Amino acid sequence: MNRVVIIGGGPAGYEAALVAAQLDAEVTLIEEAGPGGACVLEDCVPSKTFIASSDVVTGYRDTEEFGIRSGGIDSVTVDAASVNRRVKRLAQAQSADIGTKLVKAGVDVVAGRARLGADTLGHTHRVEITPAEGPARSIDATTVLIATGATPRVLPTAVPDGERILDWRQVYDLTELPTHLIVVGSGVTGAEFASAYLAMGVAVTLVSSREHVMPHEDPDAARAIERVFRERGMNILSRARAQGAERTADGVVVTLADGRQVSGSHVLVCVGSVPNTADLGLTEYGVSVGDGGYLTVDRVSRTNVPGIYGAGDCTGVLPLASVAAMQGRIAMWHALGEAVAPLKLRTVSANVFTDPELASVGVTQSDVDSGKVPARTVMLPLSGNARAKMQGLRDGFIKLFCRPATSTIVGGVVVAPKASELILPITMAVENRLTVDELAHTITIYPSLTGSIAEAARQLMLHEIA
DSSP, X not given: OOEEEEEOOSHHHHHHHHXXXXXXXXXXXXXXXOTTHHHXXXXXXXXXXXXXXXXXXXXXXXXXXXXXXXXXXXXXXXXXXHHHHHHHHHHHHHHHHHHHHHHHHTOEEEEEEEEEOSOOSSSOEEEEEEESSSOXXXXXXXXXXXXXXXXXXXXXXXXXXXXXXXXXXXXXXXXXXXXXXXXXXXXXXXXXXXXXXXXXXXXXXXXXSSSSSSTXXXXXXXXXXXXXXXXXXXXXXXXXXXXXXXEOSSSEEEEETTSOEEEESEEEEOOOEEESXXXXXXXXXXXXXXXXXXXXXXXXXXXXXXXXXXXXXXXXXXXXXXXXXXXXXXXXXHHTTOOOOOOOSTTXXXXXXXXXXXXXXXXXXXXXXXXXXXXXXXXXXXGGOHHHHHTTOOSOEEEEEEOTTTOBEEEEEEEXXXXXXXXXXXXXXXXXXXXXXXXXXXXXXXXXXXXXXXXXXXXXXXXXHO
């Protein structure tokens, strides 16, 4: 009997557990927070639920243009306590659903913590478990998966207190909306929360250390979303680095590196994450840990120690729940002798849940600009799309990349409401190596936003002929 122990119950851990159980392994999963881990209980699920509430508010924007006199967005009020109760309720419900699925699959779910123990003889690895209740125990496993995730990075000069100085896991404890929220960090997480709070009517100042927000995303997309942010009243401080944050009598003051100070009611610090790899006994066991504390793994999730695998945010491969889940599945398929293909990042689509959303897949603009990947490009504004006009959408675009010689589609970007849904046909084109001709000849619904994807492909065909 294969004995599998999984440390961490987030997407990497619970998806791996389900695969291992399906393959008749004896599976023990240890998670301190609850089934689904921090992703479900504190990070991804809560943040997207919170953003869903902000989307409802956005629906009241510019209704007069449609002949609907609702009083406009200024008449909308947001009950922060109710919003956050819903966030926590849905997170707990999702966690419970995952727990039920694991138990039904035969997985032994243990609430608690675990670490690698002393080296054992033979082909097993000892895992020491400290349950939340009951005595400590150990299991000798044939396969161990480390899937412990990551935690918000803390600035020593802006330590979160859960009241005025916050990390992104603490915002759901607020009973009232901030009157002026300062967001430190303009990456994906900072941009998403800044966008959501702005939609809810909160004055937002976004402190960005770079020239533009979301510096690691497609530059055309980042500029388009930044333009929307500014038009809606967000104060963006570019090339500004936060030095620290202090509480005042009724709020906070953020000091910038150049000496400027910004006052607000609350500050939300979004400056990245650190992997949860400390206190796991990795170094003592001989497991390789790289720069920043990230677990070193290959494309089938193996560490340097046979039988020990790693998956998810603790590996630093790509901090997406979808990637974490696939890393976990691949680890179990490989460990338990199933045929498995190595992880492919070129076909992974990603989304930023701002308003509008930003979705991307495959080759990037920087790949093309640097000459790393030769490609032809078309960027088609949504402003000419009939459905976009009907919905009053003025911002956004479709961008496609294809190989010059073969016209194979190798990447794309979408900026639009629900771009997370619109990116799928482009992702399928990249995954299946479709050509622009094949995409262009696909009949789309009229009117529809997806029609612009086929139109972009037709324009690439014209460029090819020219």
